[in-house]
Amino acid sequence: MSAVTARNLPRRRARLALPVSVMVALVVVAIMLFAAFAAPLIAPTDPTDVGKFDLMSSELPPAFMPDGDPRYLLGTDNQGRDLFSAILYGARISILIGGGAVLVAATLGVTLGLMAGFFGGFVDALIMRIGDVILSLPTILLALLVSGLARAISPEAATAQWAPIILIGAIAINEWVQYARTVRAATMVEASKDYVRAARVIGYSPIRIMLRHILPNVMSPVMVIATINLAAAMLTEATLSFLGVGMPPTYPSLGTLIRIGNEFVFSGIWWIATFPALVLVVLVLAVNIVGDWLRDRFNPKLTRR
Amino acid sequence: MSSSPLGTPSRKAPVLAINGLTVEYPLADGTRLTAAADVDLEIAAGEIHALVGESGAGKTTVGNALMGLLQAPGKIAAGSIAIDGRVIDTRTGRIEGIVPGRDIGAIFQDPMTSLNPLFTVESQLCETMRHHLRLGRDEARDRALSLLRAVGIPEPERRLKAYPHQLSGGQRQRVVIASALTCDPRLIVADEPTTALDVSVQAQILKLIRGLADDRGVGVLLVTHNMGVVAEIADRVTIMLRGRVVETGPVAKVLRSPEHPYARTLIGAVPRLDVKTRRLPVPSEEGPQTAKAREAVRRQLAASGSIGTTADEILSVSKLCVEYGGHGLLPGLSGKPFRAVDEVSFTVRKGEIFGLVGESGCGKTTVANTIAGLVRPSAGEVRLAGNRIGATRPAPLRRAMQMVFQDPYSALNPRLKVAKALAEPIAFYRLAANRAEATEDAALLLEAVGLERQAGERYPHAFSGGQRQRIAIARALAPRPSFLLCDEPTSSLDVSVQAQILNLLKDISEITGLSILFISHDLAVVRQMCNRVAVMKGGRIVELADAETLFAAPRHAYTRELLSLVPSLEKL
Numbered sequence: 001m002s003a004v005t006a007r008n009l010p011r012r013r014a015r016l017a018l019p020v021s022v023m024v025a026l027v028v029v030a031i032m033l034f035a036a037f038a039a040p041l042i043a044p045t046d047p048t049d050v051g052k053f054d055l056m057s058s059e060l061p062p063a064f065m066p067d068g069d070p071r072y073l074l075g076t077d078n079q080g081r082d083l084f085s086a087i088l089y090g091a092r093i094s095i096l097i098g099g100g101a102v103l104v105a106a107t108l109g110v111t112l113g114l115m116a117g118f119f120g121g122f123v124d125a126l127i128m129r130i131g132d133v134i135l136s137l138p139t140i141l142l143a144l145l146v147s148g149l150a151r152a153i154s155p156e157a158a159t160a161q162w163a164p165i166i167l168i169g170a171i172a173i174n175e176w177v178q179y180a181r182t183v184r185a186a187t188m189v190e191a192s193k194d195y196v197r198a199a200r201v202i203g204y205s206p207i208r209i210m211l212r213h214i215l216p217n218v219m220s221p222v223m224v225i226a227t228i229n230l231a232a233a234m235l236t237e238a239t240l241s242f243l244g245v246g247m248p249p250t251y252p253s254l255g256t257l258i259r260i261g262n263e264f265v266f267s268g269i270w271w272i273a274t275f276p277a278l279v280l281v282v283l284v285l286a287v288n289i290v291g292d293w294l295r296d297r298f299n300p301k302l303t304r305r
Numbered sequence: 306m307s308s309s310p311l312g313t314p315s316r317k318a319p320v321l322a323i324n325g326l327t328v329e330y331p332l333a334d335g336t337r338l339t340a341a342a343d344v345d346l347e348i349a350a351g352e353i354h355a356l357v358g359e360s361g362a363g364k365t366t367v368g369n370a371l372m373g374l375l376q377a378p379g380k381i382a383a384g385s386i387a388i389d390g391r392v393i394d395t396r397t398g399r400i401e402g403i404v405p406g407r408d409i410g411a412i413f414q415d416p417m418t419s420l421n422p423l424f425t426v427e428s429q430l431c432e433t434m435r436h437h438l439r440l441g442r443d444e445a446r447d448r449a450l451s452l453l454r455a456v457g458i459p460e461p462e463r464r465l466k467a468y469p470h471q472l473s474g475g476q477r478q479r480v481v482i483a484s485a486l487t488c489d490p491r492l493i494v495a496d497e498p499t500t501a502l503d504v505s506v507q508a509q510i511l512k513l514i515r516g517l518a519d520d521r522g523v524g525v526l527l528v529t530h531n532m533g534v535v536a537e538i539a540d541r542v543t544i545m546l547r548g549r550v551v552e553t554g555p556v557a558k559v560l561r562s563p564e565h566p567y568a569r570t571l572i573g574a575v576p577r578l579d580v581k582t583r584r585l586p587v588p589s590e591e592g593p594q595t596a597k598a599r600e601a602v603r604r605q606l607a608a609s610g611s612i613g614t615t616a617d618e619i620l621s622v623s624k625l626c627v628e629y630g631g632h633g634l635l636p637g638l639s640g641k642p643f644r645a646v647d648e649v650s651f652t653v654r655k656g657e658i659f660g661l662v663g664e665s666g667c668g669k670t671t672v673a674n675t676i677a678g679l680v681r682p683s684a685g686e687v688r689l690a691g692n693r694i695g696a697t698r699p700a701p702l703r704r705a706m707q708m709v710f711q712d713p714y715s716a717l718n719p720r721l722k723v724a725k726a727l728a729e730p731i732a733f734y735r736l737a738a739n740r741a742e743a744t745e746d747a748a749l750l751l752e753a754v755g756l757e758r759q760a761g762e763r764y765p766h767a768f769s770g771g772q773r774q775r776i777a778i779a780r781a782l783a784p785r786p787s788f789l790l791c792d793e794p795t796s797s798l799d800v801s802v803q804a805q806i807l808n809l810l811k812d813i814s815e816i817t818g819l820s821i822l823f824i825s826h827d828l829a830v831v832r833q834m835c836n837r838v839a840v841m842k843g844g845r846i847v848e849l850a851d852a853e854t855l856f857a858a859p860r861h862a863y864t865r866e867l868l869s870l871v872p873s874l875e876k877l
Binding site for chain 1 (some may be wrong): 332410538677678679686703704706707708712715716717718719720721729733734777780781783784790
């Protein structure tokens with residue numbers, strides 16, 4: 001048996017060595033997170049300060065183009081905002097809303113999915129039917145409904161302070177169903193396995209069995225869905241902002257910038273849409289790679305390879 | 306044993322001749338895993354050649370190599386294969402020029418999965434024939450009918466239109482055999498053909514395979530782990546160990562007087578049906594700490610306090626009934642309830658090992674689940690030391706009864722280190738003063754089941770099936786129970802590992818005085834383990850007696866039938 005331990009050591013060391021792709025992805029995620037959250041320190045201008053907008057310098061091409069302005073590294077948008085600054089601030093909002101929505105949806109979905117799968121019967125039927133009803137409504141429609149209701153109740157909801165929270169709620173209310181369905185199915189499989197039956201015979205409480213025994217074994221698919229949904233949530237936020245119920249125009253997110261730029265692509269002003277989209281793609285890809293690696297990293301079965 | 310043309314000089318080339326077969330799997334780190342090394346094997350027409358060994362011995366690898374089913378990157382590294390005198394090209398690492406299904410028929414272990422659930426019996430059988438033999442639709446159908454008759458399926462015309470789920474396990478395996486015969490192969494590879502079947506069905510299928518060899522002159526390579534099956538139908542046997550052949554010869558000679566030490570251990574570890582031995586003769590896996598640890602565990606179990614009365618009976622089950630179905634969302638929508646357990650009554654005495662045997666579907670596992678509180682009974686009662694227990698029960702009674710499950714691979718939480726899994730119930734029931742003490746108790750339990758205390762630092766996947774079952778037993782002992790339920794604890798283990806686990810359970814019961822309800826389908830195992838035995842059939846107990854009485858003079862016809870059907874070494 002000691003021989004086995006000795007043999008495991010080099011493997012463990014090998015496990016800590018990251019694959020190149022993951023290393024690159026981690027660096028990208030780190031840089032983007034830093035850039036987004038340190039935006040006020042890095043950005044040359046404050047894109048949220050309406051007073052500084054200069055319509056005269058709108059739609060300027062990036063600095064490296066022949067008639068670019070060196071003050072605007074990536075050019076300006078249709079309102080004369082510096083695109084580089086707008087992207088930094090926009091990434092911050094997108095990450096905040098996307099991450100927040102994923103966190104809320106995953107927490108809610110995993111909890112409800114665990115309960116549905118473990119208890120079955122009435123609890124299961126109730127949770128899953130609610131989920132079916134929600135899934136039958138289009139994401140955008142539901143999100144519009146939530147945002148609209150929030151605004152009707154309180155005019156505060158449209159402000160830059162409250163809008164992200166409303167958006168997170170509006171997106172999460174639709175996306176938890178995916179987590180709940182996946183976790184429910186995985187829970188039903190795990191709950192019929194002998195180790196869960198053994199835990200029940202030992203006499204552990206249902207909450208302890210769910211949290212300590214089943215939950216760690218059903219998290220792998222959740223990680224995958226979360227990384228994919230992060231991108232989806234950012235896009236939903238962009239759509240909502242475009243429809244006028246998301247972030248106020250003075251606080252553009254990456255999605256808002258892409259939407260704005262979308263109108264100008266065919267008039268040769270490609271940079272407004274391209275640069276925010278590039279940032280979004282790179283960010284989502286990096287998050288996906290890191291997510292995949294995390295999933296494998298925390299699976300004890302795969303560490304023997 | 307049936308007669309065969311064995312011994313007489315073979316009329317022509319053997320149907321299968323393997324020489325120096327070596328199968329290798331290149332590993333990621335550049336080394337090569339040799340799954341089978343230098344295997345020689347010869348099968349004459351009409352001969353059944355058994356290939357036996359424990360898991361990982363390479364017996365299935367040999368079968369797969371023959372059928373071209375080696376999983377990449379595995380390949381045939383050396384050796385020659387000749388089928389019916391025709392030498393097979395293996396230079397590419399695969400078998401070239403032979404068509405599985407036409408030249409070799411295959412029978413797999415699980416008849417549930419080896420038939421496509423979406424095809425009728427007719428299309429499963431006819432597809433192969435139309436493909437390989439270029440038969441027309443009607444010709445193929447006629448041939449399928451005659452094959453079904455040959456394998457003894459009742460009402461073959463009706464069965465042709467049946468889907469696999471409409472057939473019983475035995476009928477399905479017959480269809481699999483019929484499909485192996487479609488193209489009249491000279492050789493059939495049968496990989497554990499009866500492992501998933503009940504003894505009564507197993508006996509019929511074995512007879513059928515023997516008949517194929519005798520009547521049609523088919524050579525059969527029978528891959529199995531069951532020595533009883535070998536003794537029952539095989540002519541010759543080859544024993545493998547870690548990819549190598551250790552002994553080969555006629556069945557009678559090898560099984561009666563094995564020469565190789567491993568062959569001796571393997572055959573000795575097979576539980577006997579005719580006599581009770583105190584311990585199965587396998588090397589024990591006990592460390593120097595084991596005896597001390599067991600004594601400590603005994604003291605802990607004794608000190609954990611008795612529950613309820615001090616009567617002679619620890620468990621009494623009376624008129625227990627369990628019904629499934631019948632309570633749907635709306636009345637009338639669901640069918641009649643199915644009665645899985647029907648008025649079952651028995652008692653288990655203190656310190657005794659009580660056996661519950663029966664074929665699959667007889668309700669024995671449902672009885673165990675009901676006693677464990679995993680299933681709600683529809684009538685009757687279960688008493689543990691005088692206290693009535695249902696699906697919900699107070700903590701002291703939950704703690705007093707623990708369970709060991711069949712499949713050691715799913716019985717342990719893959720994400721919990723072994724030490725944690727063992728310490729958790731100890732801490733949960735506050736059996737230790739603090740965390741350190743709970744960890745120490747967990748280490749003691751590991752030693753008591755014959756593992757090292759350092760084993761606790763690892764995750765379950767680092768252990769073999771036998772080791773995992775030891776851990777599962779340790780975990781069942783952790784809450785310091787006074788009663789242990791064992792549901793088929795050894796049926797997914799190799800013979801020698803099974804013998805070790807049986808010895809372990811026996812030792813624990815003897816040392817600690819723990820009462821055990823031992824559920825099994827294997828009569829020989831029950832004979833070795835139990836003081837008293839109940840035989841179940843169709844949800845009822847048909848006979849209950851002392852083990853010695855039951856095995857020496859079974860009273861009920863069903864018990865007699867079961868005993869006569871078990872393939873065993875003694876019948877040689």
